[in-house]
Amino acid sequence: MTADQPTVDELRGASETLLIPLACRARGSRERMSGGFRDDLAEGLVSRFGVDLDRYAVDKPSIKGVIARGAWFDSQVIAFLRAHPNGCILSVGSGLNTMFERVLRQIAAGGWHWIDTDLAPVVDIRREVFPDTDMRSTRVLDVTDAEALAEILAAGRPICVVAEGVLMYLPEPAVRTLFETLAQLALDAGVPCRICFDWCSPLMVRKSRKHPAVRHTRDTSIIFHWALKSPRDIQGWHPAWTLRAQSQAPMTQAGLKSRLFGLTYQAFTGGRWFYGCAAMDVAQAGSQRAP
Template sequence: MSANTPVLAAVPSTLRIPLAARALGGTLFPQMAVEDRHAAAALARLGDDGQQWLKDPQSVYGTLARTQRFRDQARDFVAAHPSAHIANLGCGLSDYLQWIDNGSLRMTDADLPEVMTIRREVMPSEHERHTLSELDLTTPDWWDRLGLPAHRGAEPVFLMSEGVFMYLQPSTVEDILTTFGERASAGSILTFDVMCWLSVGRAKRHTSVKHTDAEFRWGPRKASELAALHPRLRLQGAHQVMGDYSLFYRILQPVFKALTGVPLYAVYTLAIAPDDA
């Protein structure tokens, strides 16, 4: 990294890890490349050549695998709801609009003010249906600040949060899931990735995250606890991100889940049930 690389707070500083994976990860895993049109240029503008992050192939693979998962889920949602509102909570320097835009959806990319300042410099908004917004998920009015539906009868929304929830306090995650359960219309989706509870407090053992000041603060102990926070929440799925990384992971993951109650690392998807369900 050069002297021009911006100095970010602990959690925002982790945005360079997935950015490098999307920009350069295809060199390690050609079959997993996501063909991100903007990542390489954004990484260069940050003064980061990405080589430090490529030394952690597991994280590179995990980023590409979860990106594909989020992308495919968003595409499926847009196919069912062509004019839907899609919101990326803690977007960093990711750009899902390049993969899912159908000409009528509305996209909100949101993150902390310091991240959005950098994003506006290296990745400007693409068109009038694309909104860039400051977001602090620890504030109780985040739903309204993003312009999400004010009533349950509105069209369903798709919310995604990539590489964020594991850095939040448990109470903050609970508040976010409860707000989603209370405010979102039936059929809405919230999808996010997180490691299991054993990762909490162990960021310094992570090959990439240890180079930042971020810490893992939350991970579920049971998948069922996610939907238990509100009666309208339904756990739609828990996709194990690293399943195809290696034979070791394919063998390890079912054993790990049996012992701990949850996957080592997964993308969880919550849906809102109809109010009369």
């Protein structure tokens, strides 16, 4: 790497947090922590950028949780592309995620397209590693920028927005605007629209600096902001959103302690989840439920 190339050490704020899932995937792969999970690309990236695994991938439950989360997101994206072979995956806050490469191994290249996006300093780094191709491009996109989203939806392709480990870093009004904007744009354009995201309970947000992965970031001001009690609450923001699937896999597959903690939280909150992943669709008038 030359002196004028962007480095991960310069990342600040929520952008530094991309090193957490990257390091977890790399360490999980290197040390064979989750069954057959392998991510050679993530392993190569942490070596190339000198990512400190002892800072960003410290505890086993976080590593296993990140791997389980990624597997769940992959499965949702693959199901969407099988249903919409000409669809577009819009990954927001992509960081140095290797999801496109993992998905491409499981579903044949065809008419679908993939857009990876993030804030400018991250895109500078991503572009060093992931060159644009006919199928995949990388661009700067602040997920709170409604005009930029409108431009992408205007292409008229069925769209699946992927926000893995992203929305909790945004203030609630920004997340709400994202869901309202996406639903309205999809309805206006008459295109199928899905969003896959993970969400944190109010307790998880309040304790975010104590989170075993987040507590080690160099930037100590990083905290979670957006809290949710249930993905169904999003229907209160825009009634077109319907819950398609949800998962607690990052908790249940992260080891006994995380599983028990999740169950205890449910017992004390009338069944609510501490942390979850969800896929929601915009229901078009008269449309059948998508697979």
